[in-house]
Amino acid sequence: SGVGLGVGAAGPNAVAAAAPPRPLGQVVPEPSSVQPGGAPYTLGRHAVIDASGPAAQVGQYLAGLLRPSTGYALPLTHDARPGAITLRVAHMPGLGGEGYRLDVRDSGVLIEADAPAGLFHGVQTLRQLLPANVEARTPQAGPWTVAGGTITDTPRYAYRGAMLDVARHFFTVAQVERYIDELSLYKINYLHLHLTDDQGWRIAVDSWPKLATYGGSTEVGGGPGGYYTKAQYEQIVRYAASRFMTVVPEMDMPAHTNAALASYADLDCDGVAPPLYTGTNVGFSSLCVAKPVTYTFVADVLRELAALTPGPYLHIGGDEAHSTSAADYTTFTDKVQPIVTGLHKTVMAWNEITDAHPVKGAIAQYWGTTGTEASVIAAAKAGTRLVMSPANHAYMDMKYDKSTVLGLNWAGYIEVEDAYNWDPATFVKGAPASAVYGVEAPLWSETLTTSADIDYMAFPRLPAIAELGWSPAATHDWNSFSVRLAAQGPRWDAMGIGYYHSAQVPWP
Numbered sequence: 470s471g472v473g474l475g476v477g478a479a480g481p482n483a484v485a486a487a488a489p490p491r492p493l494g495q496v497v498p499e500p501s502s503v504q505p506g507g508a509p510y511t512l513g514r515h516a517v518i519d520a521s522g523p524a525a526q527v528g529q530y531l532a533g534l535l536r537p538s539t540g541y542a543l544p545l546t547h548d549a550r551p552g553a554i555t556l557r558v559a560h561m562p563g564l565g566g567e568g569y570r571l572d573v574r575d576s577g578v579l580i581e582a583d584a585p586a587g588l589f590h591g592v593q594t595l596r597q598l599l600p601a602n603v604e605a606r607t608p609q610a611g612p613w614t615v616a617g618g619t620i621t622d623t624p625r626y627a628y629r630g631a632m633l634d635v636a637r638h639f640f641t642v643a644q645v646e647r648y649i650d651e652l653s654l655y656k657i658n659y660l661h662l663h664l665t666d667d668q669g670w671r672i673a674v675d676s677w678p679k680l681a682t683y684g685g686s687t688e689v690g691g692g693p694g695g696y697y698t699k700a701q702y703e704q705i706v707r708y709a710a711s712r713f714m715t716v717v718p719e720m721d722m723p724a725h726t727n728a729a730l731a732s733y734a735d736l737d738c739d740g741v742a743p744p745l746y747t748g749t750n751v752g753f754s755s756l757c758v759a760k761p762v763t764y765t766f767v768a769d770v771l772r773e774l775a776a777l778t779p780g781p782y783l784h785i786g787g788d789e790a791h792s793t794s795a796a797d798y799t800t801f802t803d804k805v806q807p808i809v810t811g812l813h814k815t816v817m818a819w820n821e822i823t824d825a826h827p828v829k830g831a832i833a834q835y836w837g838t839t840g841t842e843a844s845v846i847a848a849a850k851a852g853t854r855l856v857m858s859p860a861n862h863a864y865m866d867m868k869y870d871k872s873t874v875l876g877l878n879w880a881g882y883i884e885v886e887d888a889y890n891w892d893p894a895t896f897v898k899g900a901p902a903s904a905v906y907g908v909e910a911p912l913w914s915e916t917l918t919t920s921a922d923i924d925y926m927a928f929p930r931l932p933a934i935a936e937l938g939w940s941p942a943a944t945h946d947w948n949s950f951s952v953r954l955a956a957q958g959p960r961w962d963a964m965g966i967g968y969y970h971s972a973q974v975p976w977p
């Protein structure tokens with residue numbers, strides 16, 4: 470230790486006389502505890518990654534991140550050597566299943582966690598503390614220096630989600646995996662896939678094959694659409710799991726079901742299949758609540774979805790059922806929720822479920838804008854958990870301002886500060902803070918067709934929602950956030966993420 474700037478330049482951890490490393494804690498989401506101090510660490514050409522046993526997988530992931538830009542071999546080892554990055558699963562009281570401790574000294578970096586998920590989050594923090602060009606996929610000039618000190622970090626909420634609407638426009642496995650990688654940088658741990666809607670059915674169902682082959686054959690605007698085979702969907706689930714992210718599949722019903730109704734005439738009350746739909750209206754379709762075949766269909770699809778889902782949640786939609794009477798809506802949700810629990814899964818649904826009878830343990834995803842809906846407040850008081858996605862703050866498909874070409878504006882414009890300045894714990898007035906299970910940033914795709922479109926709408930707002938989900942409420946501060954966010958810009962440039970250059974953010 471004691472190697473200062475420009476001193477002892479011959480050692481493997483010598484610090485070149487370059488710009489000082491970014492301050493410890495200049496990370497999004499803000500860590501819960503940051504204690505800067507001590508000499509910085511510099512990743513050297515001969516460094517190793519000491520990660521074995523339960524830490525090996527995250528070690529490989531870290532090596533994969535660092536090798537292309539550093540050009541270093543970074544072999545995985547089973548022993549700590551001077552200058553190593555060590556990842557270790559150890560009993561860490563108080564850190565929970567996702568927390569970690571990151572210790573940076575000139576002699577090495579140590580990340581410790583109770584579980585591999587914590588190591589993974591710690592690696593994301595370390596990654597952000599390295600210079601932005603570490604993200605490049607070709608060799609770059611270092612030095613790869615990280616400020617000294619200790620970060621101890623645990624999430625505020627257990628559920629930190631992002632939703633991608635693959636129904637309005639279809640996105641390929643590769644496009645979804647790209648988004649998963651982007652989300653993991655911000656410690657998002659749930660990926661909600663909106664798999665079905667009026668414009669398309671995006672998952673193969675063996676018992677009802679036309680859902681995908683016919684119902685998935687178009688999209689908004691009349692393009693070719695598409696669907697995931699079960700093998701492709703399992704690949705997404707596995708890829709997400711490799712980033713410690715759990716997939717939440719959504720089958721939206723009883724409304725938003727034109728693609729299903731078009732595929733099977735039997736599902737329609739009048740027995741007549743409507744044409745496929747490629748517009749962007751909502752609220753015109755409904756499953757036939759009175760027909761027994763409706764519940765055979767729902768049970769078949771949910772059974773096949775559950776079999777593809779290692780995670781605990783099945784999302785049953787339930788939003789905007791404007792063509793279903795209130796009585797039918799309640800009848801329907803009373804019948805469908807037990808199908809989910811019978812599959813040993815937990816019900817998730819949009820907050821309209823609170824107008825009916827959410828089953829014990831259900832999670833309502835709040836997408837209102839006022840936080841005053843009496844049914845949501847009453848349900849939260851009665852034990853229904855809330856995932857917070859208020860449309861006027863958390864909807865990544867809203868335009869930033871009136872000049873934004875992509876997106877919608879029914880919930881208003883959402884600048885970066887609007888995405889950040891709200892509190893998940895208090896947004897629904899009168900709901901107990903303990904009812905709030907987490908946050909989610911939905912990205913609806915009526916106007917989005919490419920990964921570039923996804924990137925532009927999600928960045929830089931997604932990191933704002935991610936910070937609300939991870940960082941302690943006490944750290945909430947726009948000035949601090951905007952500075953830490955600004956430092957992400959060069960990283961996104963290096964990653965090929967085209968983002969909205971908001972005038973609110975002091976980009977370097």
Ligand code: TNX
Pocket residue numbers: 751788789819836864866877913914915
């Ligand atoms: C409302 S939010 C919807 C979606 C649309 C979205 C567009 C929700 C539960 N339903 O069907 O895609 O607005 O912002």
